[in-house]
Amino acid sequence: MSAPEVHCQSSKCPNGNPASRLECPTCHKLGITGSFFCSQECFKGDSHKVVHDLATPRQSLPDDPSTNKNRTFNPFPHFKFSGPLRPCYPLSPRRQLPDHIQRPDYAEGAVPLSERKNAGMPPRVLSPEEQDKMRTVCRLAREVLDLAAAAVHPGITTDEIDKIVHDACIERDAYPSPLNYRHYPKSVCTSVNECVCHGIPDQRKLQEGDIINIDVTLYKDGFHGDVNATYPVGRIDEESKKLIRTARQCLDEAIKICKPGALVRDIGKTIEPVARANGCSAVRTYTGHGVNDLFHTAPNVPHYAKNKAIGMLKAGTCLTIEPMINLGGNWDEVHWPDNWTATTADGKRSAQFEETLLITETGVEVLTAGKPLEL
Amino acid sequence: MQDDEIPTLIDVDNLETLPPGQPDPGAKPVPLTIITGFLGAGKSTLLKRILTERHGYRIAVIMNEFGDSTDIESKTIGVESGDVRSEEFLELPNGCLCCSIKDTGVAAIEELMKRKGAFDYILLETTGLADPGPIASIFWQNEEYGKGLGWDIILDGVVCLVDAVNGLHQMMADSASNADSVGESLRQLAAADIVLLNKIDAAPLKLVEETEAMIHRVNPALAVHRTMRAEIDLAKVIGIGAYASGPPPITVHVHDEHCAHSEVGEVGSTHYAVRGISSLQVRCPPLSSAKLDALDIWIRTLLWDARLPLPYDAGEGLEILRCKGLLETVDGRRLVLQGVRSMYELEEVPRKGGEGRVGDEGKLVFIGKGLGEAVRESLEAVLR
Numbered sequence: 204m205s206a207p208e209v210h211c212q213s214s215k216c217p218n219g220n221p222a223s224r225l226e227c228p229t230c231h232k233l234g235i236t237g238s239f240f241c242s243q244e245c246f247k248g249d250s251h252k253v254v255h256d257l258a259t260p261r262q263s264l265p266d267d268p269s270t271n272k273n274r275t276f277n278p279f280p281h282f283k284f285s286g287p288l289r290p291c292y293p294l295s296p297r298r299q300l301p302d303h304i305q306r307p308d309y310a311e312g313a314v315p316l317s318e319r320k321n322a323g324m325p326p327r328v329l330s331p332e333e334q335d336k337m338r339t340v341c342r343l344a345r346e347v348l349d350l351a352a353a354a355v356h357p358g359i360t361t362d363e364i365d366k367i368v369h370d371a372c373i374e375r376d377a378y379p380s381p382l383n384y385r386h387y388p389k390s391v392c393t394s395v396n397e398c399v400c401h402g403i404p405d406q407r408k409l410q411e412g413d414i415i416n417i418d419v420t421l422y423k424d425g426f427h428g429d430v431n432a433t434y435p436v437g438r439i440d441e442e443s444k445k446l447i448r449t450a451r452q453c454l455d456e457a458i459k460i461c462k463p464g465a466l467v468r469d470i471g472k473t474i475e476p477v478a479r480a481n482g483c484s485a486v487r488t489y490t491g492h493g494v495n496d497l498f499h500t501a502p503n504v505p506h507y508a509k510n511k512a513i514g515m516l517k518a519g520t521c522l523t524i525e526p527m528i529n530l531g532g533n534w535d536e537v538h539w540p541d542n543w544t545a546t547t548a549d550g551k552r553s554a555q556f557e558e559t560l561l562i563t564e565t566g567v568e569v570l571t572a573g574k575p576l577e578l
Numbered sequence: 579m580q581d582d583e584i585p586t587l588i589d590v591d592n593l594e595t596l597p598p599g600q601p602d603p604g605a606k607p608v609p610l611t612i613i614t615g616f617l618g619a620g621k622s623t624l625l626k627r628i629l630t631e632r633h634g635y636r637i638a639v640i641m642n643e644f645g646d647s648t649d650i651e652s653k654t655i656g657v658e659s660g661d662v663r664s665e666e667f668l669e670l671p672n673g674c675l676c677c678s679i680k681d682t683g684v685a686a687i688e689e690l691m692k693r694k695g696a697f698d699y700i701l702l703e704t705t706g707l708a709d710p711g712p713i714a715s716i717f718w719q720n721e722e723y724g725k726g727l728g729w730d731i732i733l734d735g736v737v738c739l740v741d742a743v744n745g746l747h748q749m750m751a752d753s754a755s756n757a758d759s760v761g762e763s764l765r766q767l768a769a770a771d772i773v774l775l776n777k778i779d780a781a782p783l784k785l786v787e788e789t790e791a792m793i794h795r796v797n798p799a800l801a802v803h804r805t806m807r808a809e810i811d812l813a814k815v816i817g818i819g820a821y822a823s824g825p826p827p828i829t830v831h832v833h834d835e836h837c838a839h840s841e842v843g844e845v846g847s848t849h850y851a852v853r854g855i856s857s858l859q860v861r862c863p864p865l866s867s868a869k870l871d872a873l874d875i876w877i878r879t880l881l882w883d884a885r886l887p888l889p890y891d892a893g894e895g896l897e898i899l900r901c902k903g904l905l906e907t908v909d910g911r912r913l914v915l916q917g918v919r920s921m922y923e924l925e926e927v928p929r930k931g932g933e934g935r936v937g938d939e940g941k942l943v944f945i946g947k948g949l950g951e952a953v954r955e956s957l958e959a960v961l962r
Contacts, residue, residue, distance in 0.1 A: 225587040246587050466878075487723045510722055511921045513882055 211241035215248060227251060275406040279540045286397035286550025290539065291407035294388055295362050298369045304378050307422050307498065313386045318497050326493050326501045328519035333426070334561060337495065337521055340377065340421050341428035341559045341570030347371040348419040348430050349573060351391065355434045357411045361393040364417065365404035372421055380420035380427050380498050387543060392418035392431070399486055399527050399536045399545040399553045411437035414447060416555050420498065427498045429523050430571035431557040435578065442530065443552055444578050449481040450528040450554035451576045453506075457524045461516055461560055461567035467502050468512040474526045475508040484534040486527035486553070489545070493522045494559055507534070516562045521570070525557030607730040610687075610700040610717055611816050614710045614766045615739030616748050620776040624739065624808035625703060633812050638697045640687060687731060699816045700731065709765040710736050711899055715918045718821055735820030738770035738800075739808070742781040746789040749796070753854045764855040767796045768899040768945045769918065771820035772803065779806040798859050799902045799943040821916055855899070856949045862940040862961045864906045869961065870913075873905075874924060876960045880944075880953075881920050890956035896948040903942035915942065 211220040218241050227238035227246065240246035270276040271291075278292045300306075309315040329337065350371050351364050369390040372379040379390030387403075394402035394416040395409070402416075409415060418431035433447050453474045460473055470491070478485045491504030502514050506526040516522075535548040547553050556576075561568040615621040628637055687700065704710050717733040741748070745763070752761020767773070773793055778786050790802050803814055865873065879887045884896045901922065903915035912929045916922065942957070 228585050228588045240587055243587055505722065507722065511719060511923050513920045515878075515882075 209237055209239040211245055213240055213245040216245050282540055285537050285546050285548055288396050291405045294405055304376060306378055309384050313383050321500055326520040327495055336424045336426045338570055340423045340426045343375045343377055344419050344421045344428035344430045345571045345573050351417045352434050355436055357437050358408050360406050360408050361404035362406055364393055365389050365391050368419055377421040377423035380422045396552050397546045397550050399547055400489055401543040401545055403543055409436045412439055414439055414443050425496050427494050429494050429559050433554040446530050446552055447554045447578055449483050451556050453477045453526045453528055454524055454556045463516055463518045463562055465516045467504055467514050468510050471505040471510045472508045474506045478528050483528045483530055484532050486534050489527055491524040495521050518562050518564045521561050523557050523559050527553055527555045529553045607732045608697055608700055609734035609817055610702055610731045611734045612702050612704055612710050612714055612736045614704050616741050616745055616763050619739035619741035620808040621739050635698045637699045637701055639701045641703050711769045711919050715921050733821045735771035735818045736769050737772045737815050738766045739774045739776050742775050742778045742786050742789055746792055749792055764796055768855050770800050772801050775802050775804045776808050778804045796855050797945050798857050857945045858949045858954055860942045860957055862942055864908045866908050872960050881922055886956045890952050892948055892952045898944055898946035900945045906940050
């Protein structure tokens with residue numbers, strides 16, 4: 204590795220600030236460059252730590268003990284987190300549902316058997332009755348998302364948001380689709396700041412300046428409705444606002460091209476240029492998907508330009524478009540040891556919007572449509 | 579550690595890896611070659627040579643037991659929990675690594691790359707897989723996820739070992755079997771970019787020639803190297819870029835001599851059929867953008883819907899296993915067609931200075947089932 208020489212940064216260096224290759228470990232992890240000191244003595248004597256506080260005003264330092272004062276803890280103290288966000292355990296006990304609510308096939312065994320059985324099949328065309336069921340479940344999904352969004356404020360934990368979503372599903376006689384899907388432990392995904400998607404609701408309190416994506420899916424009358432959106436917690440900085448607006452614009456532009464005969468591969472070709480023009484990048488590992496009686500099914504919908512996606516949109520099929528947009532040019536992500544949480548690889552923030560769409564004879568119907576973004 | 583406790587400085591010169599999330603600008607994508615072959619054709623001899631000889635490449639040989647392919651695709655949706663990974667490593671004196679990975683597919687190989695780093699090539703051995711096509715398409719699609727991030731794997735090509743003594747017999751037996759189920763050897767050839775025709779020292783020259791002719795009849799777009807004891811310059815097997823954006827290695831000329839002199843717009847084509855698998859090879863003139871669009875529609879109707887655009891009808895059982903092509907437009911642009919099964923890409927590539935005359939080299943090759951006269955006529959109608 205070759206890097207320019209950096210001189211000891213101590214303001215009171217007794218050695219005349221010589222060049223050094225010894226770096227502050229906290230700065231190294233946080234990605235703050237240039238924090239070099241000629242010796243441990245010099246480092247100790249400096250008021251350097253204030254730099255960390257400036258960089259991470261709302262988070263404890265990465266090397267904090269894993270147990271916090273309120274008995275919550277970081278279950279993966281040795282994991283190399285890419286940014287300041289940490290899991291905050293214990294997770295609340297698994298939430299229960301009344302018996303009368305219809306369950307999808309994975310609710311008990313965690314394995315979506317019907318999805319596997321249908322792998323490789325072309326997208327399913329729904330009958331008018333089935334389309335009505337999709338309309339209903341998607342409208343309810345939007346209601347639940349709006350309820351969850353209304354609860355977003357500094358101080359609420361993501362677990363409390365999970366409870367709101369879970370209870371709102373029950374009130375609507377619907378199953379919260381994420382619950383136990385491939386062992387996912389909660390009823391909603393809450394993805395904060397650098398979390399790209401699949402954040403697990405835990406005991407972390409939302410903080411002024413955070414952004415949070417809430418991803419809600421309901422299962423009712425045999426069909427899933429899938430919707431998500433990103434919200435500010437209190438006041439957020441301009442960069443985060445721009446990120447959220449960009450993510451919304453990416454989705455809106457993509458929806459505009461949807462109609463029978465449109466190519467699935469052109470959806471990503473529409474999204475990525477919008478992201479790039481705004482200094483952002485489109486995540487590649489996670490894609491949009493067909494949604495109907497199956498939570499995730501054909502077609503697979505890449506959100507990036509150079510893709511070889513197969514197929515064209517057909518009237519009567521339902522799919523989601525849900526671009527995950529990262530600040531900066533890095534679309535890579537890392538996964539926490541919980542096997543779900545995906546964060547950006549560089550710790551920068553990520554935002555996302557999702558709608559469930561029905562392709563109609565003449566164009567597209569946004570089944571989960573809500574109010575326009577206000578930011 | 580308390581907030582006011584001072585951590586120990588770290589020596590940045592002794593760090594093991596780059597900090598996470600920093601793309602390594604010097605990192606090159608690592609080509610992955612799939613090795614397949616007829617039973618007893620010498621696959622293990624080839625692998626043994628690669629793992630023991632001093633050839634100067636750092637190669638990771640992965641013995642694959644992919645099992646259920648639905649698990650391999652799970653990366654696109656969610657991360658499978660309860661990660662059961664069983665791996666065995668064998669690091670060899672010549673710098674190569676031999677390992678077996680069970681069931682975690684693309685993600686496991688990327689993980690291996692991240693941990694073991696810096697291989698020049700990866701060879702994936704596909705024991706027990708009748709048809710390398712699905713695995714090839716998974717790796718080809720997976721290229722899209724990692725591109726430019728320093729740990730990406732690119733599909734380099736599919737190599738198939740054929741036994742010069744028994745290979746012809748195996749192909750004949752497979753093509754003679756029921757037309758609905760195409761035999762293993764023919765599917766391997768259809769997916770292959772390179773064939774090593776091995777054990778030529780043990781077979782009469784005439785048989786070697788007949789075998790090679792038969793191989794080309796199944797797949798006119800592949801290159802054949804004759805070998806003894808699988809001895810081959812590795813540069814002919816790895817790093818061939820069969821799926822790269824450059825012109826594909828269409829090594830076989832269109833056999834119809836007249837078509838070289840045919841007028842623009844007229845299409846020369848040859849068409850071979852081994853029962854079960856056949857190929858269609860068509861020369862094509864420089865295309866207007868309207869014709870290019872029409873060709874794209876034709877290709878996707880064929881690959882995605884397994885039929886021909888109306889009014890043509892190819893009947894039942896149309897299935898494309900592989901396609902390749904090089905196209906030119908009337909305004910001098912150059913495009914490469916690559917396809918495996920339903921997945922394809924038609925991508926513009928830069929024309930290097932002075933490289934070929936316009937109109938020289940447009941060619942399309944399709945390999946699969948049910949490529950009858952109707953397919954040829956329908957394609958010619960699009961190009962004409």
